[in-house]
Structures are given as C-alpha cells and as structure tokens.
Amino acid sequence: MGRIPRKYLINRLITLALTVLIAASMIWVIPRLSPVDPAEIALGRMASGAGAVANAEEILAQLRAQMGIDQPLIVQYFKYLKGALVFDFGLSTATFPTPVSALIAQALPWTLGLMILSLVITFVIGNLLGALMVWDHSPKLAKVAIPAAMVFTSIPPILSGLLLMWIFAAKLRWFPLTGAYGLTVDPGWNWAFVQSVLHHGFLPAMAIVIVTFGFWALGMRGLMITVQGEDYVKLAEAKGLKPRYILYRYMIRNAILPQITAFALKIGLLIAGQVLVERIFAYNGMGKLLYDAILDQDFPVIQGVSYVIILITALSVFIVDLIYPFIDPRIRHEGG
Amino acid sequence: MSEPVLSVRGLKVYYATPDGDVLATDDISFDLERGETLGLVGESGSGKTTATSGILRMVSSPGRIAGGRVTLDGEDMIALSDEEFRKRRWSKLALIPQGAMNSLNPTMKISAQIADVVRTHTGAAPDRARVLELFQMVGLPERIYEMYPHELSGGMKQRVCIAMAVALNPTVIIADEATSALDVVVQRVVAQTLAKVRDALGVSMIMIGHDMGLMAQMVDRIAVMYAGKIVEIAPVADMFARPGHPYSKILIESVPSLTERRPMKITEGITHDPRNPPEGCIFQLRCPHVNDGCTKPQPMRELRPGQTVACHRAEELEGAHV
C-alpha cells in the first residue's frame, strides 16, 4: 500500500503501450485482408450520384493518393501508427472528406456518458442483487424475484430497447422516443440541457442495464457463496456483529474484488453491445457511428472507432491495475 | 457446588443428507462450572465442532438443532430471539475458532477487526491503548496494529483470535482446537498464552482438542466424545488414573510416551455410518470388551463422585488393560 512505486508504474505503462500497439496493428491488418477497394467504393458512390464517370482510372488514382493507399504497405502502416498516436485516422470515405477524428470527437462524449451511466447502474444493481440472492437475511421475496428477473439477461439488447421504447416512450410517454437531447434546448452547460440529456439517456441506459445486470448478479452470486463459507464470515457471525454490517464489510467487500477487474474488461464489450441500442434510439454515439461505418464500408472510421474502444478498455484495465492494491491489501505494487 | 455458568442438556445437532440425518451431536449433556476449564476430546469427526456450533447457535443448513437446552448464566439460550442472542454473542460467549488461519477478514486491518466487535457490543470503539493492551496480553507486537492478516504468521493470527476473544471479557470462551494448526513449538507457546490469559481473567472455558497430553496440563475436567455422544466426563486426574470407558482408555493409552514404546491402540476411525448408529452403546463395534449388555441403552451414570460414564461394565473393567 501507500504510494505507487515508480518501477511498477513504468511496467504497467509499457504493458498498456504494447496492448494498444498490438490491437492497433490488428485493426489495421484486418480491413486490408478484405478484397474491397475503398477507392472503388468512393468512385461507385460518385458514379451513382452523377451517372457515368468519364475518366474513371484517373479519378481512382487520385482517390487512392488522397486516401494514402497508393503507397507501399509498410509506409502506410507507419503513417497509420503515427496518426493513431495523435488520433488522426485520415478522412472518412462515406462522408468524404470529413476527418475521422472529428466524427469521433462528436460521438465519443455521448457514448462515454451513456456507457458510464449504464455501466455504473448495472454494476451496482447487479452486484447488490447477486449478493441478496445469497445473504441469509434477505427478504424472502428477493430470493424469488431476483432469479425470475434474470430472464431479461437472455433477451437481446435490441428487444429490450424496443420494449422499453414501446412501453415508456410510445405508450406512457414518460420519455422521449429517440435522440440524445431535445431540439429546443441549447447544447452547453446549462440546466435545461443537462436535464434533457438525462431524460433522453434514461431509456437507452435502461435497455442496456436490464440485459446486463444478470451477468453481474450471477457472478456475484457465485462469489458470495464462496465468501459465505469462509471462516472469517462465520467468525463475524459468532462475534455478534450486525447482519447488515457483516454483509457489507465482510462479505460484499471481499466478494466484489474479482468483479472490479471484470468491470474494466467489460467496458470495451459494452461499447460494442451499445451499437444496436444507440442505433434504435437514434443516439449519436460511437455505436451508431460504427454501425453506419460498417454499412458504408467506411474503413477509416471503423479503424478509428475500434482504436478508441481499445484504448478506453486498455486504459480502464491500467487504472484498475493501479488502484487494485488499494482495494485488496493482499495485492502489492511489485516490480514484476 | 454453585450453579454452573453454562449448562447443556440433551443437545442434538443433525445434518440433513439425502440418505437421512447425520447424528453429528446426539443428546449430549454437560455443565461448565464457573472459572473451570473443561476439555472436550474425541477423534476427528466425533462432533466437537458441531456441538460448539449448537451452543453458539451457528448451525447453518443442512444442519439444524434438533433438540436440547443451553443455559448460560441462568438464561435459556435456545429460547432467545435471534437479535437478543446476537447481543449475547461475544460479550458472554466468545469463540476461538478452529482454523484461525482463515478466520480474519483479509480486507480489514487487525485492529479494525478487534475494534468492530467492541464497538458493536459497547457502543464505543476501543482506543488505541486498549487494543495495544490486548496485544500485549497475548504477546503480540505493537507494530501489527496497522497490519492486515496476510502480513502475520499463523501463530500471530492465532494470538489475534485469542486477543479478540477476551476483548469483551466474556463469561465463557470456547477454544476449538486453538492450537492444532500450528507447529509443535508454537503450539505449546500459544497454549501457554491461552492459559495465562484465562487465569488472568478468570474466564470459564471449553477447550476442544485431540492432544491428551496438552489437555492434561490445561484443563480441570475432561469430556470424551465418540461419534456424537459424550461417553465419559471426569476430573483430569481421575481420567488419567482410572478411566471408566474403554474408549477413554484407548485415547489415554495412545498418548505417546518417551520411556516406553507401545503399539498404537487406535487403528481406524469411527466405523459405523453416522446416519445409522448401532442400538445401545455407541462404541460397541470397536470395543474390545463388548458383550450382550452393550446393545442396551447406555445412559451416563456416576462411577464415583465427579466421574460419569456411559458403560455398563465400567466397574468390572477398572484396572483392566484394553
């Protein structure tokens, strides 16, 4: 415990850099295995707009130069890495010539907001319910209702989204149908805007929460069963501590530890899972951006979005690595 | 004699299994006098820990308390509500658990784990000086105040458990094999610590263990358990000089001696299925002196003042070798 040793920090940073480098290389290689030529797609798009294109070969060459795909692969690769370092992924082919970074900058805050909101809610609710399934003093109802609620876990997020939308937006009209904020509010740091954002974000966040809380609840249930059998919990009971205190300080406090690591790892998966939810709620986040890019075979955008997702995941793991010794005293910041 | 501080009558703790109940503790009765240390011995699986959990009302599923009465300081413990019983825990009835290695919360400092029980029962957390006083009493260094359990040796953890048990000056302490997980040297030292603390506080104690040699030095009376039943209770001197039950004899003669080489008398464990004990004497299947009378019920009866035994041939076998 105490301060983070320098050697440990450097080690973690190297791991972080390597993870990102390998992942970035993979997302560069994979689209290049595809037989599709992005320049031809762009040309095709032009052609469908303007009928026939006269000097096709010339335009193709020009497009290729603009996209930088006329150069040797190795040059392309290093240019890409250099760009990735400063979040420069070139220009979108679908919305040519918008820079990919501009599209991402616009989408990222929405996704991060939605993601953090839903992840925190689902993590808290899921773990609490999982713990209550095991705890001896839970209300009887909880032991019946929670497992029943698990069925939501097996429905795809798109259905949960549509279901919520239908009940709470279309029928009850408690929440807006789509969008990230109301058209009448002024984007910026004002209360009306924040309120509108929360109001719009609630249903998409819930759509994610109801399909993901079961994952945490089931994991927590298993961990709690193990912890419940531990000698230190039995002794806590013999000590006559209050049941609630035992639940939080002796049981959940120990059972939650592996869940925190899983939390960091889940972040990347969650963005991917958010794609469809964002799509049906017309929520302008990374998910929707990625979805559209895949439909349009917009490789630079796909690359940029994937890169950012990987970076966020790797950063979360890095942060958890750094704080873990503070939450589990048995783990120390050692050099290795 | 004054009224016993703890009195157990007909305590039954059974574990439900698909093939019937395991009679882990079956109809045991004994008294613990004020200031006395009672040893509870018996081979592994004889139901010592289960009996303890019955007294502490810590039996969890699939186990259940199937009957019996426990009276502590004149108060019926089984009749109390859960919340009332919780308040009696530790302040009146403390435990030094079997397996102290894992009995401390890995994410809490040692001092906090002593403090929380004091705070719960007295309403105020102990100050640092009080915790250090407890440490000193059991021979723990001050520096462990800020430490976590994984930073301590096994012997130190055992001492922490002893310090924790005496923190509220309880009426009765149950020490469940408080030393058996330690190496022989540390075992003796921790046992001495335990005896010292006990004598300083004048607390009544039930000491559970296998080690008859250690028992002889630590306890006033010994209760011998076999397969869920108490088969003999006697003052320690009588138990060693004139054991009344054939099983007690075997246990005592199995204590290794430095001067004499003797073959081990205990070869196998409990032989019958604990779900289906034999009719009559619980030990008849392994007893070298078994006869027709052994299939009749064997209630505990007084052999001489202070010594009770569950064997109808006790007088006859007195002095006989096993």
Ligand SMILES: Nc1ncnc2c1ncn2[C@@H]1O[C@H](COP(=O)(O)OP(=O)(O)OP(=O)(O)O)[C@@H](O)[C@H]1O
């Ligand atoms: N949860 C359970 N389910 C079924 N049987 C059990 C359970 N727990 C204990 N038993 C049985 O109860 C009997 C008594 O066990 P107990 O732990 O009380 O023995 P013990 O005398 O403390 O042994 P040791 O000296 O090894 O600590 C054993 O036969 C054991 O198999």
Ligand SMILES: [Mg+2]
């Ligand atoms: Mg035991």
